[in-house]
Amino acid sequence: ILSRLGIYTASSSSDATHFVTDKFVRTRNMLESMALGKPVVTPSWLESCGQACCFIDEKKYILRDAKKEREIGFNMASSLVHAGQKPLLQ
Incomplete structure (x- = not known):
């Protein structure tokens, strides 16, 4: 699938799109991707x-882990939206 779509594995979160x-x-890598507003799918x-x-469109495929989200106290979808508007931790 990756090669057919011209996708390569990025070496860092900043180089990744997803x-x-x-x-x-x-x-x-996951936390950096989230902080940069990259879709976690x-x-x-x-x-x-x-x-x-x-x-x-990746919106239907955003990772949902209700248990972890409750434990940590966040919402993946809204966190990614906010980070996309202004990267987190900046």
Whole structure:
């Protein structure tokens, strides 16, 4: 799927356009991606893009982990919207 869509794996969060994962894990790359407002999407987004042979809107594929969001006290979707308007931690 990646090569067919011309996607490459970025070496850093700042070079990435999206962060793809199936669960919320507090890694440096994930937290940096979130702080930069990069969409954190599930692998289903890549699969759907592959089926469509183009990039599709990622909004339906934003990672949701209700348990972690409750534990930490945040909402992934709204955090990404706010970070997209003004990067977090700046």
